[in-house]
Structures are given as C-alpha cells and as structure tokens.
Amino acid sequence: MSANAQIIKTQVGIVGGGPAGLMLSHLLAKSGIENIVVEKRDHETIRTTHRAGILEAGSVKMLTDTGVNGRVLTEGMEHEGIDLRFNGESHRLNFPDLVGATVTLYPQNEVFVDLAAARKRDGGDVRYSVTDTEVLDMTTDTPKIRFTDSEGQLFEIHCEILVGADGSQGICKWAIPQEYRTDNFIEYPFAWFGILTEAPKSSDELIYANSPHGFALISQRSETVQRMYFQADPNEDASKWTEDQIWDELQKRVDGPDGFQLKRGPIFEQMILKFRSYVCEPMRYGNMFLAGDAGHTVPPTGAKGLNLALADVKVLFEAIDSYYSTKSKELLDGYSDRALKRVWKAQNFSYWMTNMLHTRKDANPFEVKRALGELQTVVSSRYGQQYLAESYTGWPHS
Numbered sequence: 001m002s003a004n005a006q007i008i009k010t011q012v013g014i015v016g017g018g019p020a021g022l023m024l025s026h027l028l029a030k031s032g033i034e035n036i037v038v039e040k041r042d043h044e045t046i047r048t049t050h051r052a053g054i055l056e057a058g059s060v061k062m063l064t065d066t067g068v069n070g071r072v073l074t075e076g077m078e079h080e081g082i083d084l085r086f087n088g089e090s091h092r093l094n095f096p097d098l099v100g101a102t103v104t105l106y107p108q109n110e111v112f113v114d115l116a117a118a119r120k121r122d123g124g125d126v127r128y129s130v131t132d133t134e135v136l137d138m139t140t141d142t143p144k145i146r147f148t149d150s151e152g153q154l155f156e157i158h159c160e161i162l163v164g165a166d167g168s169q170g171i172c173k174w175a176i177p178q179e180y181r182t183d184n185f186i187e188y189p190f191a192w193f194g195i196l197t198e199a200p201k202s203s204d205e206l207i208y209a210n211s212p213h214g215f216a217l218i219s220q221r222s223e224t225v226q227r228m229y230f231q232a233d234p235n236e237d238a239s240k241w242t243e244d245q246i247w248d249e250l251q252k253r254v255d256g257p258d259g260f261q262l263k264r265g266p267i268f269e270q271m272i273l274k275f276r277s278y279v280c281e282p283m284r285y286g287n288m289f290l291a292g293d294a295g296h297t298v299p300p301t302g303a304k305g306l307n308l309a310l311a312d313v314k315v316l317f318e319a320i321d322s323y324y325s326t327k328s329k330e331l332l333d334g335y336s337d338r339a340l341k342r343v344w345k346a347q348n349f350s351y352w353m354t355n356m357l358h359t360r361k362d363a364n365p366f367e368v369k370r371a372l373g374e375l376q377t378v379v380s381s382r383y384g385q386q387y388l389a390e391s392y393t394g395w396p397h398s
Helices: 019-030 045-046 059-065 071-075 095-099 108-121 243-254 304-327 332-357 365-381 383-394
Strands: 006-009 012-015 035-038 055-057 077-079 080-087 088-096 103-105 125-127 130-135 144-148 154-158 159-163 182-198 209-211 215-220 226-231 267-281 289-292
Touching: 012 019, 012 080, 012 144, 019 035, 035 215, 045 108, 055 332, 059 071, 059 103, 059 304, 071 108, 071 365, 088 095, 088 383, 095 383, 103 226, 108 365, 125 365, 130 267, 144 332, 159 304, 159 365, 182 243, 209 365, 226 243, 226 267, 289 332, 304 332, 332 365, 332 383, 365 383
Parallel strands: 006 154, 012 035, 012 159, 035 125, 080 209, 159 289
Antiparallel strands: 055 103, 077 103, 080 088, 130 144, 144 154, 182 226, 182 267, 209 215, 215 226
C-alpha cells in the first residue's frame, strides 16, 4: 500500500461505471450489499457517447422490475420484428408470432443515464474521472483497487469481491496472468461505416440487407434522427466521404424491384466501426470476476453486446447475493461456467448473422450464392425464422 493512500473498505469493489458496473451496483445495493464503483470517464462523456442499443425483453425487465426507471418503456421503441432483405426483396420476421417476444430500441447511453440517475437517487458511491487505476491482490481475501480521484487524492479500496466491468479496453482482464487466461479472438475482414442523420424514419423496424455491393443496416434512433450502416473496408477513412456518396452507397444496397427509397437528411456523424469477437476464459481470477465487455465482445450484427453484459450481471449478482446470505461460494465458483454458456451461444449467433449477411471482398460466386441460399432457407422455414427470432430476442435469463 502507498503511504499516502486513503483506505476505503467495502464488500464489493467495481471497476467500470458503464451499464454493467452500474446495474450490478444497483442490484447489490438493493440487497444491502455495500459497493463502490470507480470509472475513468466523466459522466458527460459517457452520456454523450452515442451507441446503438437493441434491448432484449429480459434486459428491459431488468431495468423496469428492479426500480431503475421506466423511461425505457416511454422513450424506447418496441419492435416486433426485423426485415431480412436480399435479392432486392424484404422478408419480415414477426417476433411475437414466432417466439412470443419483442425487442426495444433504446440507445446504450440512455441506459447509462437511467442507471447513473438511479445510483445517485439511492445514494450510491460512484466515482467518475478517476485515473491510474490498478487492481491488486486478486487471489487474496482482500483484493484491492488503487486509483487517483478527480481531485488528485490517492485511494485504495479494500474489498472482499472485485468486479471488472471496465469494458474491452479496460485493465482488469489484462491483470490476469497470461498463464491463467485464454484469449479467444477473431477479427473480421470488414467493418461498418456508420452514420447518424437528421431524417425521418426510412423504416419502422431494422432492415438487415445483403446485396451484391455488401451489407447495409437501416436502423432508427428517434422520430427525427436515424442510424444507418454499410459494410466497408476496416481501413476506410470515413471523413473522405461526401454526404451524396454515403447516401448513394446506402441506397444501392437496399435497391430492389419494390422501389424502396431511403429518406435522406443531413449527416452529422460518420465513423468506422471495426469488427472483432473476443472471449476471456475463465471470467474469473481469484476473487476478481469479469462482466460485460471486459470479458467478451461481439460484432454488433446480432445486437448482443449490452444484453450479454446485463445477463452476466444477473448471474454474478445472484452469486454474490448467495455468498453474503449463505456464506456458500458455490454460485461464485460456478459463475464463469454459467456466464460462458450464454456468451458462446451469443458468439455463435453473432458470427452466423455476420457471415450470412456480409460479403467478403474475395468471396467467389459459390460463396455468395451459398449465403443467399442460407438466407432463403431461414425465411422459407418457420423453424429457421424461429431460431433467428429466439436468438435475437434473447434466451431466458438463468
């Protein structure tokens, strides 16, 4: 311990104040379990970092049933299906008919706003804008988080359970020695060129389009702001594209005999989003447990990232709650295996959706036509549609 560090003792120390860390903090506090959250970003940076969000029914239930906020129900847009568009034709999957479920479009930064407000309302200890964060002594009974707060004071949190919810670029998973960690990783040979535009909705629900020119996703954000993507080279420079070039590229990827036309407007954000999948195994080291993007990432095609994080949190909360109420470590010891079962199902779904809908630059005619055959198989079979719908709307929370 540093001589000038101020020591704070708590039951659970959480590194990362995004949706995963704050949801866990919220659930623990409701069960009377003391916790402290530290986050390197400031509140405003997280609030204004626009990230898409398709919430499974289970994620919506977590937000509403635990008393976070009902804004997801009033501000979110419930979607009852998606369109798979290929060969210039749309094929709608009706989720309630297929699997009795829906999803809700609600941006990830809005989920953060709700959770941050709930922690503030309930007197939660969340410390933003910290620097020089370290995790120490993970294999002991007193793991520690050392950090400097926004005023330059050095602190050391002494806890009983340490949680790494600090995202894909965080420190926690890399603090696990290499010999105790398996990094499962794949990088895809394409990226998404994403835009935010001031325009009316082109569609009430998401359109996933496979075309000879590559993939496109037509999504929404609000009645007046829309989010869209098209497949691009990972090394593409988004800043060099004009608005007309972007709109023309998007349009040709959804063109078809039905004459479908995108509704255009001014573009105020354009960026490249690279694709990669990662899983850390196990999601535990000593008394440190990983949750959310700290332990795994998926491409956005299957809309699993935030939902997986919240599913991790539910499993981890149940394990921690069980430990403090019964002193049994059984659920804590089983956390990684339980969480990873869902993680690998989601990785498979995301990989499948991504490869079925995207066209590699070097794909030969056989591969292109095979993917179209796969799409046709899905939309022409109720069982195929149900598999996609069940995976997309989310499996039951364990």
